[in-house]
Amino acid sequence: MTATAGPDRLTDLEPLRVAIVGNPNTGKTTLFNALTGLRQRVGNFAGVTVERVEGRYKMADGRRVAVLDLPGSYSLSAGSPDEHVALEVLLGRDEAHWRPQVVLLVVDASHLERNLFLASQVCELGVPVVIALNQIDAATDRGIQIDVPALIHEIGVPIVPTIASRGEGVDAVKQAILIAASLPAPKRRFTLPADTVAALAPLQTLIEGDGFSPSAAAMEALRLLSVTRGEAHLARVNALAEHLESTRDALRALGIAPQQVEAEARYAWIVGVLDHTVIRRAQQLSTRSDHLDAVALHRVGGPVLFLVVMALVFQAVFSWATPFQDVISAFIARAGGMIGGWLPAGDLRSLVVDGIFAGVGSVLVFLPQIAFLFGLIGVLEQSGYMARAAFLMDRVMRRVGLHGKSFIPMLSGYACAVPGIMATRTIEDPKDRLATIMVVPLMSCSARLPVYTLLIGGFVPAIPLLPGLDLQGATMLAMYLLGTVTALIVAALFRSTLLRGPVRPMILELPPYRWPSVRSLGVSVWQRCQIFLRRAGTVILSLSIVLWALATFPHASPDATLPEAERQEAQLAYSALGRFGHAIEPIVRPLGYDWKIGVSIVASFAAREVFVSTMGTIYGVGADDDAALQDRLRVERDASGALVYTPLIAVGLMVFYVYALMCVSTIAVTVREAGGGRIGWRWAAIQFGYMLALAYGAAWLVIVVGRALGFAG
Amino acid sequence: MTVPNPRELAVCTCPLVDSEMGRQATVVAIACGDHDACRLRAMGVYEGATVSVIGKRHCLLVDVRGTRLALGAALAEGITVRPQERAAH
Known part of the structure; x- marks a missing residue:
């Protein structure tokens, strides 16, 4: 680092732009929350509704850093709209031209082999990289020992072991980011066979011609061999599809399967790296996670547990939130009355009391429910149970032509259709996604609750039916069931008419169970509440x-x-x-x-x-x-x-x-x-x-x- | 150490769906749609990877170097594996 810029000048500089990227379930967002705390802004990426969360922090010397949390991706070969956004930002090709100066790559220490695939792609982008070797404690528990200096030597970028959920290593990551900003970008660490290089050369030159650096163009050329869908950020490259096809033909003529070239080259390198850097004790055949899964995925026990968990979520959202709601509505009523008292009778007072306070107040009382719901969804997601729920629900969903992943948007729909519809972006298949979007608003959201409450309370007698359930409760439940069952039927109708097509087979990672991080949960819930309040x-x-x-x-x-x-x-x-x-x-x-x-x-x-x-x-x-x-x-x-x-x-x-x-x-x-x-x-x-x-x-x-x-x- | 049983080695390849539970196998071919294949490779299921089936339900539960993946039956049909000789250590 140069020492020419004093602290005063540093504070005046534009903030350093850092993008966080990593596989799903690596604790990426937890690390992001640990870095930036509550200093976050939620918006959308220009042109798409993929959520864009940007946070900031300040170094001790006053230097400011802006961090962008990119959607979790297994590789840069975009499958879902989410992953495509990550790729565009990393290449400096998103609509806002927000180009990172440093990429912080979060890697799960227990699953290095898979995580290094994305890492090897990211290291070829032409941008300095810092790797956070996260959940290092879980890796140690599983008997995996990583020689970090050797790994730094192999990959050629700064690597910091972290435990983001406990905030360990966060300061070291901040230091490493500052240092990396003035380091040269890493380079490809393996060489392709000469004939493959020759076959790829024209494609690479073509991509370079569109303003990509040689390193990024080489990465793109190699990556595109296995990509069959057109990608928007390359739309301006002239006759790309033809060049790509002739490159593939050239490789086939050499007896090489083009779609396997990238995986073969990268994994061959990864296996070599792991040989030098990882000492693995005799592999444990079953982990603690497997014992939990024996129950959670059990043929009978699994669905029963699932229903119990869902019942708990509902109970929490609808009864535990009540006292908080009472406080809010009492507060609004009092504030409205007080301000109304200061104003002279007439249209202005009517506007303030009957218009603004009554109108906005009737919506604000849902804040506690939104907070509870998103808190609980966060717990389910961070603990790893959500993936199991999607796995269990896949059976039901498949029958109506949806994917197991459609379950999460539908569950969110019980709180509000807006985040529910936004959650569909993790579904890769466009038809699956559209069918899910079409039915999410049929799930009874929290805005219907006051209507149900008013009408049931007024017109349905509280005749006891079962212990703990009366006719009022049963009517409420019936309304929720009506919406849910109809959603499934309508989805099946869409999938057999307007959105006909094969159901994509399931590919789902079941991450190891983990204790959620309270701090990270708090930050996410606060984020949701802010959106709702806005x-x-x-x-x-x-x-x-x-x-x-x-x-x-x-x-x-x-x-x-x-x-x-x-x-x-x-x-x-x-x-x-x-x-x-x-x-x-x-x-x-x-x-x-x-x-x-x-x-x-x-x-x-x-x-x-x-x-x-x-x-x-x-x-x-x-x-x-x-x-x-x-x-x-x-x-x-x-x-x-x-x-x-x-x-x-x-x-x-x-x-x-x-x-x-x-x-x-x-x-x-x-x-x-x-x-x-x-x-x-x-x-x-x-x-x-x-x-x-x-x-x-x-x-x-x-x-x-x-x-x-x-x-x- | 067990001596490799020649008859077992002769059992060449089979779809992942028919792979024996708990036994490690090497992926030899992925013949799913190009898009799914690309995704599988990024998740660690590539030609040459070691996998083992740890559960069979409506989907297959597969261990890939410590990662647990749920793969739809149709996908598991398209993945061809060669069972490895039983590890003795």
Whole structure:
């Protein structure tokens, strides 16, 4: 390192750009969280919805470092959209042109052979590399001893042993990154046979012509031999496909199988490196992980354990979160009341109290549930159980034409369809992925919960059925099951019509079980909460204001003789929202709804949570006072004096909410994830359309069958 | 040390699905779709790798140098292995 730049100058410099890359399950994100702590920003890579997490830290001398956490990849030969993003960033070819100055490669010390495959590719990118030899403790426990200086000698880059989950080695990694920044980039450490080199030369020159360094072009040429899909970052290379095919032909003429060249060369080098650097005690035949798997993957015990785990997750999300939710809603109600007290009566106070506080508040109460759900999903993922769950579910999923990996997005869908749809990016096959995206919003998300809670609490009696389960609980469970079963059926329909195709065979790593790192979990949960809060502060806030305005204007001339409640109702009927409700009443009439329910449904098309607050606004009851609203609904009568809300109507309404896609954010995410542009919009329209048709049809069926059976409605 | 049994060595190759449980085998050919083959190689299942089947369910559970992989039956059908002589150490 040069000593010319003093500390003062260092702080003024642009931050050093570092990209973290590694195989899945190497503790890559744990190390990233340990390096940067809470100083992280979540966004998307330009043009794709792959999540982009960038963090920062500062060295003791003031030098700033920006770290980008790239998606986990087994190799640079991209299979999924996720992995392709990693490749583009590493080559400096992503849309934002964020080119790393140092690559931090996280390697799992227990699985060096496989991890060094990616390492050997990354070392040819023409960028300085630092290797974090992570989970070194687990390797030692398994009797694997690694001669680190010898490994440094073999690979030619700084290597730091780490235990990211305990924060060990993190400071040494920071030092190594600074040093590496001024080191030359590593080079390929093996040589290909001369005839192979000659056959590859034209392809390599072609790629170099597109602005790649000789080293990166050599890596790309070798890698492309086994890649059959076109890759976007090479789209500008002229006649690449033809050159690639003639290179393959040249190799075949030499009696070489082109798709095996890269793996053979790299693994031959790796085996040699491991011979010099790793001392392995007689291999243990079964590890602690295997003993756990004997239970977790047992033919009978496995599914039973799976159901118990899922039941626990639900229990946690829906009951353990309640006390926290109560605190939040009490706080919002108090804050709204206080601020309302300071403002003069009139439109401004109404806007703040009924519009902003009631609207945003009714959504903020879900924060604890989101935190619990993502915390638990994090525990399942970090501990290694999630892969086992995907393995077990593969059997069920395969029957409906989905992949075992589709299970994770669907599980996330119980919290919110947005992260659920984003989680589909780990599914490689585009048809599998699309089918999963299409059905994720059928999983009852946490935004439907307040609708269910309101209607069940108001209209379903708490008749005990089983110990610990009453009719209310059973109805709630039935709604979740209805959505889940329908999702599986719809997926099967998509896979046999619009998205027909073979189901990709499963290739899944079952990582060793591990204790999750509390610190890393905390950082991830905080990240999720931030995203949710940002949404509450933007989409929901603006919708709340728009809705409030629609329900308030134009002003009806107040008739002072009427009691307060009727005056409010007259105002609503006169408002833009009320007029619209009357206009669409013929559409919702067959479902047994009056115009007020119609208005609430229409208002909640942007976000379901709005249903409850709109009902609150319509009936002039505070949105966070369920009991008062339920009492009000139970006595509501129409013009002929018949009750508007009966248990049958309530059930029909819930079924409508199980199926209807009422969420602007979900639509936006579907558009982007399904391919963006016109293709994305087409899939989003199909999704919205089929769900609406299903919702209307099913709600109508409930009313018709219910009436035929003699229920009032 | 066991003496290699010539009859066992004569058993040349078989698909991974039919490989004996717990016995180490060398991958000799991967005839899955190019894309899946590329992926398998990146995950350590390459021509020449040592693997052993440790469980058979709807998928195959395979040990690859200490990594546990679940491979769909269709894939395991396309991977040809040569059983190694039983290791005595």
